[in-house]
Each structure stands twice: as C-alpha cells, then as structure tokens.
Amino acid sequence: MDYIYFVGGVLLFISSAVCSLLAREGDGLADWRLIGGSALLLGARRALGFAAYTQGLVIGWPEAELLCLAGALFLLAEAGRRAWKFNPLYFYSPLAVLFAAGLNYGVAGGDLGARLAFGLTGGLLVSYRFFGSRGAHRSACARRAVLLMTAGMALYSLFSAVTPPASAFLYAASLNIVSVSRSLGFGAEYLSMMLLGLMGAGVWVYFFTSRDGCSLWATRAGRTGLAAAAVFLSIFAAGWALTEKTSASAEREFSRHLSLQARILAGRFAGLTLRADAAAEALSGSPLLLEYLGKGGPVSRAGAESALDRYCGSHRLSVCYLMDMNGRTLLASNRGEPDSFVGKNYSFRPYFAAAAAGGRGVGLAVGLTSGERGYYAAAPVRLRSGVMAGVAAVKINVSDIAPEMAAADKAFLVSPEGVIFMSADRADLFRTLWPVPAERRAELASSRQYLSVRFDPVLPAEIAEGGRVAIDGKEFVARRVLVGPEGWSLVVMQSGTPVHMARLAAISAAAVAALLSIIFFVFYSLSESARDKAEEALRLKEQVGSLEGIISICASCKKIRDDKGYWNQVEAYIARHPESSFSHALCPACARKLYPEYCDDKAGGGEGGK
Known part of the structure; x- marks a missing residue:
C-alpha cells in the first residue's frame, strides 16, 4: 500500500505542476489553477497516508487527511462552478448541508460528505466541461487528450464516491473501500491509482499538443514529453519490483527473528514448568513427608519441613507445601512469613482436584495469599500401602521471565x-x-x-x-x-518497522531516480527551448539580412537607389556595396520619360534626385 500512496502522490504532484503551466500559458479549457491546487492537496493527503504506513500506523492522522481532502474537493467544485457560472449561494448551500451532515458521524462520515458534496459534483461538472470543449481543438491528438481527461476525471469522481471509509453515514456501512476491495478481489487503491494515471496521462498529453495543434511526434517538446513519460513509467515499474523484492527479503528475516524470539520465550517458560513438575513429583515421594503423614509428631514434622525447605531451595521454587486430602495446607516452606500458606484451604484449585484424584495437577493462577502470579504443580502423596494421604504442591513465580518478555x-x-x-x-x-x-x-x-x-x-x-x-x-x-x-x-x-524501513529505502531509491529524471528533463527542455529560440533568432536574422541585401535598380537606365533613397550610377554603388543583390524599379527621370502621364511635374530629376 505504501508504494500505491507513493506513485499516486507523485502523479498528483506532477499533474499539479502541469496544470500550473497550463494556467500560466492562459489555456482556457478550464480553471487550471484551481484544478492544480486540488491535485496538490490530494497529493499531500497521499503523502500523509504514505508517512502513516511507513510508521506502521493503521489510523494515521485522519483529521489532517480529511482537511486535505475537503480542501482539494472544494477547489474542484469551485472549478466546476466557474466553468458553468453557477450562483455561489445556490450552488454551495446544499453542498455545505451535505458535508455538515457527514461531519456529524465523525471523520469517516465527513470524508464521505466531502466526496459526495464537493468531489462528485465538481468532478462531473469539470469532466462535462472538458467533454463539451473537445471540438475547439484543431489537433486530433489534443481532442483525444481531452477525452482521456474527461474519462479519468468522471470515473475517478464516481469511484471515490463508492469507496469511502466505513461509517454510519448514508451507505458507507455496507458500501465502502473494504467491501469494494473484497468484491474486486484486490485493493481498491490499485484501481484508484489507475484512474489517476489515466487522468494524469490526459493532462500530460494535452499540455504538449494543445499549444501547437499537432501530434506529440511532430515537435521536439512533444517527443521530450513522451520520453519523460516512458522513463517515469520504467522507474515506477522498476521501483515496484525492487520494493517487493526488498520487502520479501526483509519479511523473511523479520519472520525468522520473531519466530526465534517466540521460541526462546516459550523455551524459557517450559524450563520453569518442567522444573516445577519434576520438583512436585520428587517431593511427593519424599520419605520424610510419608513419615509425617503416617505418624505425625514434632520430630517427623521438623523432618518434613526441612524436606520442603530443601526442595524449595535446590529447585529455585517460590513455595513448597503439603496439603491433606481436604485441601488444607499442613506444612509450607513459607511458614514463617506473613503470607504463609499454612492453614489455608486450596481445595478449589484445579491442580489440587487433579492431584487428589490420583493424577498430576498443574495450573497457572494468581495466589490468593501472596497476590503473585505463579505456576502450580501438584502430585499425590501415597503411603507404602498405596493409600493417598495428601498432596504435595509447589509454586514457581512466573514473573521471573517478565524482563525477557519486555524485549x-x-x-x-x-x-x-x-x-x-x-x-x-x-x-x-x-x-x-x-x-x-x-x-x-x-x-x-x-x-x-x-x-x-x-x-x-x-x-x-x-x-x-x-x-x-x-x-x-x-x-x-x-x-x-x-x-x-x-x-x-x-x-x-x-x-513491522524493519520491513517498513526496508520498503522505504527501496521507495526512496525510486523517488531519487524519479527526481533525477525530472531534473534532467527540466534542464533538457530548457536547453531545447533555448536552442529553438536561438535557431528562430538566426532564421529571422538571415531573413532580415537577405531583405537588407536586396536593392532596387532602375529597369531603364540602371541607376541604383541607396538606403537613403538617392539614385546613383551603378558603378559608384557597386564599388561601395559589393555584397548586394538587385531588384528592379524606375528612377524619376526614366519614369517621366516612359510614363509621363503618371509623373509629378514638380518632382526633381537627375542623377542625384530621389
């Protein structure tokens, strides 16, 4: 999705720049400044989405994105209003009500309100304006470009209206970007980017064909535009492939690291439980516990307590304790502490019930006495006759692995x-x-x-x-x-930051390549423009020079008129201007001689006369 945001944003920024150039040239097809501003704000919204995705944010900055969207679509609606000269009050009143109604359902509702009120209305009005003006262009290529813009604008406006974020406003609960993506079988953003590309291609072609009224191949600027478009498409395609390959490699490494981390924590926890299970099983067979349960008395009690203390210390346990068959704790290794288990009844614990039934009882619980989380393991204590006389249990504090979980x-x-x-x-x-x-x-x-x-x-x-x-x-x-x-x-x-950063690095490489290409084509276009101007100036100079080199010569007496208007003998003029070529005229004397009826009698004659 990040690459979709990137490509869509670049297309919108380039379209905004081209619209600004069309506005500067005074193209009258539409209000290009407003359309360019709309594209710029939509590109900024894509940039926000791209930044949120690369940071692993699912929600991002919805308020800022809504502000960009509403501003962009308002400019588009204003372009449509100006194209058809609607009254602002009558035009915006129902649209403002619709947008405000959407805002009552939160940011997502405001998103749909902006799409319907400003985006759909403005997009259809502008696209209809494009379609109605297509015949004003002499070039068939320019007319096709206008049709591309028309189709792109209309389809993008309609598609945006049916792919809002989910909300309770109007139909967005059932018809939204998620449901449309599910129906299409792929992300709706992909189709949105294609429609943006269609519209951007129309603007690009129109820019290079509307001025000269000829096809892209007919002018050097048009060929440069085609080459730039081809280079950009190649960069985007190569960037996509590089991003996906880099992402797959980073994803595999990240997945391996995460699985290893999970297995290490699981192994650490399994080590605690196995230690507790083994300690409970061994404790249940202790002769000192059997003697205490069989005979009782202070001596056997002291021996049983020493066994509990020894097992607790050697197995690094929190508490070892002995319960009778009713769940009452007879002995415990924490007997001298304020939270002693002695005298407490734990017959409600599932691990006790399982051990009292002759099996192995285990469980995780929060200690009612200590309030600490622990893993409990219990095993039945059987006398030599095989009769169960009690339950030996141990507790190990599982919070010991909390620092490792914090990794x-x-x-x-x-x-x-x-x-x-x-x-x-x-x-x-x-x-x-x-x-x-x-x-x-x-x-x-x-x-x-x-x-x-x-x-x-x-x-x-x-x-x-x-x-x-x-x-x-x-x-x-x-x-x-x-x-x-x-x-x-x-x-x-x-x-997923490591994967996002790997993708960002690949996308950055594509962005740098695109930027370098833009810089190259800008300087190339400037140099070509300067070359065209120099060639035009040279051509005009040659034409002026050739006109300056043509002089008038009398068709009768062969006198020559100089740059001051005087007629001179041919020998004198050629001596002073050897580079000149000749055209024919009549000097005043020959004109009076040949055509006296058309001559002014007061006009002077002679060799020096005008």
Missing part, C-alpha cells in the same frame, strides 16, 4: 479462554486478548483463578498461529506458540 514490543502469556496472565505492560494484565463468549465470563469470574478479569478485548478476534494485527492504531506482526498447561499460549508481537 518484544508486546508479549502475552494467555489462558485458553484468552485472559492475559502475563504481559510486559502491567496495564494489560487480566484483560482478555480476544473476545470471550458470554457463557464463559461468569465461569471465569467465579473461578478465583485471577484477581479480576476485564472483558474488553485487545484484539477483535482470536489469532491462530500468527499474522498482522492492529493495537491502538498501530500494526504488529504476531506469533502464537502453545506452552505449559493444555491450551495456554505465548503470543509475541513486534512492530
């Missing part, structure tokens, strides 16, 4: 339901990453697995393995990896 732009540890359990940004904790069905919300709220859950999702839908997502108006590339307990996942997101 990504955004990283989330997400429950199967979509609740964010861990995030580098604490503001996102216990918020749903994607929408949660209504029937699951009450269940989550009553599970006490999390302190509280906010059901305002970050994303509009659940993501599968990955893809592009938008958060707070900025685009990210996401990767999702399954980790830990069944259904839990790690979602890592990075801004």
Whole structure:
C-alpha cells in the first residue's frame, strides 16, 4: 500500500505542476489553477497516508487527511462552478448541508460528505466541461487528450464516491473501500491509482499538443514529453519490483527473528514448568513427608519441613507445601512469613482436584495469599500401602521471565479462554486478548483463578498461529506458540518497522531516480527551448539580412537607389556595396520619360534626385 500512496502522490504532484503551466500559458479549457491546487492537496493527503504506513500506523492522522481532502474537493467544485457560472449561494448551500451532515458521524462520515458534496459534483461538472470543449481543438491528438481527461476525471469522481471509509453515514456501512476491495478481489487503491494515471496521462498529453495543434511526434517538446513519460513509467515499474523484492527479503528475516524470539520465550517458560513438575513429583515421594503423614509428631514434622525447605531451595521454587486430602495446607516452606500458606484451604484449585484424584495437577493462577502470579504443580502423596494421604504442591513465580518478555514490543502469556496472565505492560494484565463468549465470563469470574478479569478485548478476534494485527492504531506482526498447561499460549508481537524501513529505502531509491529524471528533463527542455529560440533568432536574422541585401535598380537606365533613397550610377554603388543583390524599379527621370502621364511635374530629376 505504501508504494500505491507513493506513485499516486507523485502523479498528483506532477499533474499539479502541469496544470500550473497550463494556467500560466492562459489555456482556457478550464480553471487550471484551481484544478492544480486540488491535485496538490490530494497529493499531500497521499503523502500523509504514505508517512502513516511507513510508521506502521493503521489510523494515521485522519483529521489532517480529511482537511486535505475537503480542501482539494472544494477547489474542484469551485472549478466546476466557474466553468458553468453557477450562483455561489445556490450552488454551495446544499453542498455545505451535505458535508455538515457527514461531519456529524465523525471523520469517516465527513470524508464521505466531502466526496459526495464537493468531489462528485465538481468532478462531473469539470469532466462535462472538458467533454463539451473537445471540438475547439484543431489537433486530433489534443481532442483525444481531452477525452482521456474527461474519462479519468468522471470515473475517478464516481469511484471515490463508492469507496469511502466505513461509517454510519448514508451507505458507507455496507458500501465502502473494504467491501469494494473484497468484491474486486484486490485493493481498491490499485484501481484508484489507475484512474489517476489515466487522468494524469490526459493532462500530460494535452499540455504538449494543445499549444501547437499537432501530434506529440511532430515537435521536439512533444517527443521530450513522451520520453519523460516512458522513463517515469520504467522507474515506477522498476521501483515496484525492487520494493517487493526488498520487502520479501526483509519479511523473511523479520519472520525468522520473531519466530526465534517466540521460541526462546516459550523455551524459557517450559524450563520453569518442567522444573516445577519434576520438583512436585520428587517431593511427593519424599520419605520424610510419608513419615509425617503416617505418624505425625514434632520430630517427623521438623523432618518434613526441612524436606520442603530443601526442595524449595535446590529447585529455585517460590513455595513448597503439603496439603491433606481436604485441601488444607499442613506444612509450607513459607511458614514463617506473613503470607504463609499454612492453614489455608486450596481445595478449589484445579491442580489440587487433579492431584487428589490420583493424577498430576498443574495450573497457572494468581495466589490468593501472596497476590503473585505463579505456576502450580501438584502430585499425590501415597503411603507404602498405596493409600493417598495428601498432596504435595509447589509454586514457581512466573514473573521471573517478565524482563525477557519486555524485549518484544508486546508479549502475552494467555489462558485458553484468552485472559492475559502475563504481559510486559502491567496495564494489560487480566484483560482478555480476544473476545470471550458470554457463557464463559461468569465461569471465569467465579473461578478465583485471577484477581479480576476485564472483558474488553485487545484484539477483535482470536489469532491462530500468527499474522498482522492492529493495537491502538498501530500494526504488529504476531506469533502464537502453545506452552505449559493444555491450551495456554505465548503470543509475541513486534512492530513491522524493519520491513517498513526496508520498503522505504527501496521507495526512496525510486523517488531519487524519479527526481533525477525530472531534473534532467527540466534542464533538457530548457536547453531545447533555448536552442529553438536561438535557431528562430538566426532564421529571422538571415531573413532580415537577405531583405537588407536586396536593392532596387532602375529597369531603364540602371541607376541604383541607396538606403537613403538617392539614385546613383551603378558603378559608384557597386564599388561601395559589393555584397548586394538587385531588384528592379524606375528612377524619376526614366519614369517621366516612359510614363509621363503618371509623373509629378514638380518632382526633381537627375542623377542625384530621389
């Protein structure tokens, strides 16, 4: 999309410059100053879109873009009004009402209001003006250029009217740029750029054919214009290919880096869970715990507590504790701390229920006592007779990997339901990453697995393995990896800035090439214009010289008239002007002699007479 913005912006800026030249030459087909100003503002709007895209912004600067759009389309409407000499009050009153009605629905509604009120009205009026004036040109090439401008202007105005951003104003909820792109099977911006190109080509050809009334090939300026157009098309095509190739390479490298980052975080989390699982399994088989559950007493209690302390320290765990079959905590490694687990009942925890049933219990939850997020693993403690006498459980604080998650732009540890359990940004904790069905919300709220859950999702839908997502108006590339307990996942997101910067570098290369081409053709055109002027001056000088070299000679007596009007003998004149050539005339004496009836008797004669 960034390249579409770039090419469209360049086409609009070039069209604006050509319109300014047509206005300077006084072309009367349309008010070219207004049309050129409209193209300039539309180009500025494209530049804003390009800048937003290269920064990974999904929304960009909608107010500034609307201001450029409304200003551009107003100038176009004014050009149409002047072409048909409509009364300003009657012309603008309904258009202003329509635009104001759109603004009531926000920026997107104002966008559609401007397109309908000013863009569609002005575009159709100007294009009809073009079409009605096509016969005023002698050149068939100029008439075809006017038809190109007519078609481009009319189609672009109509297409813009049916591709607004989605809004609740008029039909924009169902007929908008997204729905049109879906129907076409490709981005509507591509077709918009083609229509801009059609209109720009018409203006370009008209500029080179309207002045001389001949085809592009007939003049040096026309051939230069064709060459410039061909060079620009080649640069844009080569720039597109370079941008896509550079983007694909950067995308592969970026994707590899993101996947590696997700796997590293997943491996780090898996290491924590495996350590906790192994510790719970080993602790459940400790003879000291078996002795305490079987015999009780202070001595066995001290031994069991020492076992809990030893396992907690050697496996780098947060807490190790022993519960009876009712879920009440008998012993804990944090027994001397204010948030001791001793005496607390955790029979509601899913990991306890799974272990009490004879299996392995695991889970992620927020500690009700400590308030810390942790991974819990539990295993049944069986006496030598095989009877289950209790449950050994361990907790490991998962916040240890939070600094590593902060290395990504955004990283989330997400429950199967979509609740964010861990995030580098604490503001996102216990918020749903994607929408949660209504029937699951009450269940989550009553599970006490999390302190509280906010059901305002970050994303509009659940993501599968990955893809592009938008958060707070900025685009990210996401990767999702399954980790830990069944259904839990790690979602890592990075801004696509490296890919955007790679594309920007390629587009910049195309822009530099286009700029150098423009500079070359400008200087070439200036030199050709100076050459044409010099040749014309030389031709005029030769004509003047040839006229100056022609002198009058009397057809009868052969006297010669000099530059002062006196008639002289031929020998004297040739001696003074050897470079002259001759034409015939009659001196006064010969005229009186040959045609006395036409001569003035008072006129002087003789060799020195006039």
